[in-house]
Amino acid sequence: MDSKKVNDKKLQSWSEINKERKRKKKEYKEKAIEAKKLKEMKQEVESAKNETAKNSIEEKKEISTLSIALPGSVLENAQTEELRAYLAGQIARAVCLYQVDEVIVFDDYADEDKSKATSVEDDFGFKTIRHCCGQLARILQYLECPQYLRKHFFPIHKDLKYSGLMNPLNAPHHLSSKDESEFREGVVTNKPVKPGKGSIVYIGLRQDVHVDKLLVEGARCTVKLHMDTMNTKKLKGIVVSPDIPRKETGIYWGYRVRLAKSLAQVFSECPYKDGYDLTIGTSDKGSSIDSFHCPSYKHALIMFGGVQGLEFALENDQTIKENDPELIFDHYLNTLPGQGSKTIRTEEAILISLAGLRSKLNPKFPPVSFNQNNGTNTIISPNNESIENVEDMSRFD
Structure with a gap:
């Protein structure tokens, strides 16, 4: 009798153990399902948060932009490859210092078929253009790119052979691994x-x-x-x-580089929907900057000529019918009246003009x-x- 009671107790005990195991298994499954639902809800909230952030960003007011255009032939005025690279670096520094949003490199000869050409990629894809224009664009792109990304986008190229001679931009988006930024x-x-x-x-x-x-x-x-x-x-x-x-x-988050095969393409391929609402040409034949009053603008363009000026670029462009460069701009300015030298180099003209116009520019939507x-x-x-x-x-x- 005693042994039978013990066996019954053992059977009862194992039965309880099995029930307990099943109960725990059921609880575990319920918790797993609950955790899965919680994870899905979390992902939905996160995606909704991302969408809200994107929408709020898109709804933010637009800001006015500043673009400059210059011919790639300015590099041909340099005597050596080292000086070419350093000249391009000077232009990039000037662009960064005055927070220019877009740099357009155009061909003032407009004779691609008769010149040594190269292929360079910009926001509109690959373009075949005169070598000096392509080299200037490539160097400008290289200097704008953050240092840690250059090996991914710029393979070894002869145009960048002397990039070590160029001064760094130290732009705000050129961050090191120690810098904190959103x-x-x-x-x-x-x-x-x-x-x-x-x-x-x-x-x-x-x-x-x-x-x-x-x-x-x-x-x-x-x-x-x-x-x-x-x-x-x-x-x-x-x-x-x-x-x-x-x-x-x-x-300031850097600049974009655009290539134009002629003077006309600077205007016709403008990336902004309504084009440039303020265009300024620079020349020693223009009116004095001292009497210039800048109207309000959304997208401004300042154009510089090469060694032979904007007149030479206009003469070579068969698309534009006007013969006087003053007629194709809203304002045609002499940014350094009474200059002491017969000529002003393009890299000097960029610094002089942007310095002179800086206090006069009147953006409609200035950045915070x-x-x-x-x-x-x-x-x-x-x-x-x-x-x-x-x-x-x-x-x-």
Whole structure:
């Protein structure tokens, strides 16, 4: 009898154990389902947050832009390849200092078939153009690109042989791995991701960022980081337009380079919907800058001539019927009246003209003021407040 009772107890005990196991298994499944639902809800909230952020960015007011156009033939006035490279570097520095948004390099000879040509890519795709124009455009693109991305976009090329002679731009978007910034330029990697889960982008940090969009491998993009993920295992961000950093913060985010095969294409291939609403030509034959009153503008263009001036470029362009360059611009200005030299070099004219026009320009939508002193980083704000403690980044070039 006693042994029978013990067996019954054992059977009862194992039965209870099995029931307990089933109950725990059921609880585990319920928790797993609940966790899955929570994860899906979290992803929905995050995607909604991204969409809201993008919409708010798109709704932000547009900002006025400043473009300059110059002929690539200015490089032919340099005696050696080293001087060519240094001259292009001087132009890039001037463009960056005065926060120019677009640089157009045009061919003032307009005779592509009779000249030594090269192929260069701009925002409109690959273009075959006179070699001096292509070289200037390539060097300008190289200097604008952040240092950590150059090896991805600029293979070894003879046009960049003397790039080490050029002074670095130290532009705000040329960030080191130690710099903290909400925005960064990056390149799309070939790292695998799940379908529909975006792309992995290298942004110059030890950790790559996971972005919301599926992008073509090797493409350059601007990323807005989720700052709350900076010190986490997975760094996340969203892909935005290159114009957004300046629209949101006022920080200068570099320039675009466009190629034009003639003077006419500078105007006809304008990337802005309504074209340039203010065009200024520069020449010693123009009216004095002292009496110039700048109207309000959305997109301004300032054009510089080469060694033989804008008259030479107009003469070679068969598309434009006017013979007087003054007729194709809203204003035709002499930016240095009473000059002491017979000629002003184009690289000098850019600095002189932008300095003279700086206080006169009247943008309809000026960018917000930007002022940042982040440790060793220094960025010059549009309102000219100088910030000390500049970190020398020339070692990255």
